[in-house]
Amino acid sequence: MSSASDRAYAAIRAMILSGELASGSQLREEHLADRCGVSRTPVREALHRLEADLLVRRNQTQRSFVAEWSPDDIEQAFELRGMLESHAAKRAAERMTPHLLDRLRGYNAALRAAITGPYPDVPAFLTQNARFHRGIIEAAESARLTTILARIVEQPIVWRTAQNFDHDDLARSYREHEDLLAACASHDGVWAASVMATHIRRAFHTYSGADRAAGSVDPATADAIQRLNLYPNMANFDDVS
Amino acid sequence: MSSASDRAYAAIRAMILSGELASGSQLREEHLADRCGVSRTPVREALHRLEADLLVRRNQTQRSFVAEWSPDDIEQAFELRGMLESHAAKRAAERMTPHLLDRLRGYNAALRAAITGPYPDVPAFLTQNARFHRGIIEAAESARLTTILARIVEQPIVWRTAQNFDHDDLARSYREHEDLLAACASHDGVWAASVMATHIRRAFHTYSGADRAAGSVDPATADAIQRLNLYPNMANFDDVS
C-alpha cells in the first residue's frame, strides 16, 4: 500500500510541516524526486494532492511553492472546520450506535491517560484526538463531508495547535469530548453540534492567544503528525495500526 | 492555457455529464487517452482531479469507475452547498463593494433576459447563474471556501437541476438573487445567509420533486455546462469570456 507516490506525498508533507521546506520556497520536481528517492512522476502526483490540500501553491507559470499562511487564512480554516465538524457531530449523534460509542469512549480514555501526570504525552494526545474526531466524522456517514474535512480542513496548522496547549487546555479538550459523548449517547444532534462548535472555537483562541515560535515542530510530535496524515482518507482508521 | 491535461479533464467530465459514460462504468486510462487524443499521463492527472471532485471513484485495486449517486448523496451535496454558500453569502455581504455589486446586478439582469419570453434560454440561464454565484463566492474572499465550493460542491447534479425548472422556478431564482443583492447592498450578512440558504434548499426540493428522466442532458445545455466547468478555479471568471 506504500506506493512511491504515497511515500513522496508523505515525505514532502512532512518536510513542509517540519519547516525543513520554508514557507514560500520553490518546490522543484526533480530536486524533490532526488530527495524522496523516486522519479518525477510520483512527485508530480504528490504535488497535485498537496495543492488540493492548499499546502502548495502554483504561480501563473505552473511553478510550485510552499503555501504561506496569513492569520486570516488560519481563522478561515478554523471557521470552516468548526462549521463542518459541527455538522458532522450533529449527524453523528443522530446516527450513533452503541458499538461506535464504545470505540469513541476508548479513544477518549486513552487521551485522558496521555495527559494524566506531570508531563503530558503530546504525540499520544494528538493520536487519540485524531482518532476521536475521525470517528465522529465517520459516524456522520457522509462521503462528501469526509472528503472535505480530510483533505482541506485537516491542516498542519490545526495539528500544531496542541503544541500551544498547556495542561489545562488539554484537560478541557478531554472534558469537551466527554460532553460530546453524552450528546451522542442521547442522540441529541443540536447539543453535539453546539459542543463541537465550542470545542473548535476554543482551540482557535488558544492557538491565536499563544505566544508561539513560528519555526519548527518538536520531532516526536512531527513524527506523530506524519503518521496521522499518511492515509487521511482511509475508511477505517483502526485497521492501519 | 488549454493543455492536454485540461482538455482531458474537460472531455472526460463532459462524457460523464452527458451520460456518454454510464454511471458505474469502468474508466480505462488507455481507452480514454485514445478518445481524448492524448497520452495516458494527462489522462491520469485528469482522473485524479475528477476523483477529488467525487465524480470518479477508485476501488481497492486502483481501478477507476464513474461514481454513482444515491438520493442521499444528492441531498448531502445540497446540504453542504447550502451551508457553505450561506457562509459565503454572509461574508460577501459584509465585504460588498459598489463595483462588484454592479457586476452582480449585470449578471442577474442578463439572467432575467434569458428567462423572459415564452421559451426560456436554459443554457444562458445557467451561464449567468454560475457567474452570479461565483461572484458571491469570490466576494467572500476566502481561498479555502472557494476551493471547497469549486471542487466538491459544484457538481453536475447541481447544474442539471435547472433542467427540471419550469418557468416559475426560473423566475423565483431571479427574485431570490434580487433579494440577495438587496442584502449585499445593505451589508446585512445575516439576511444574505438566510436568503442563500432558502435559495439552495428550494432548488433541492424542485430537483427532488421533479419527475426527471435519469438519462442524458440536452446537447446545448451540456455544452454550456462544459464551458462553465472548464476552469472552475479561475480567479476572475470574466477574463475568460
Place this chain on the structure above:
DNA sequence: CTCCGCCAAGCTGTATACATACTATTCCAA
C-alpha cells in the same frame, strides 16, 4: 548608465516504454 533584446540554463508538460499487479478464463484433478 540604462534599457531592451537575445541567448542559455532550467523547469514543467507530454509521450512512451517497461515493471508490476489484478482479472478472468481455461484446464486439470478430485
Place this chain on the structure above:
DNA sequence: TTGGAATAGTATGTATACAGCTTGGCGGAG
C-alpha cells in the same frame, strides 16, 4: 461436475527522454 490453480491478457505504477516555455543574465545600443 465442481473446485482450484496456473496462465494469458489487461490495467495501473514508475522511470525516463524529449519538447516547449519561462527565467535570468549578459551584452549591445541608445
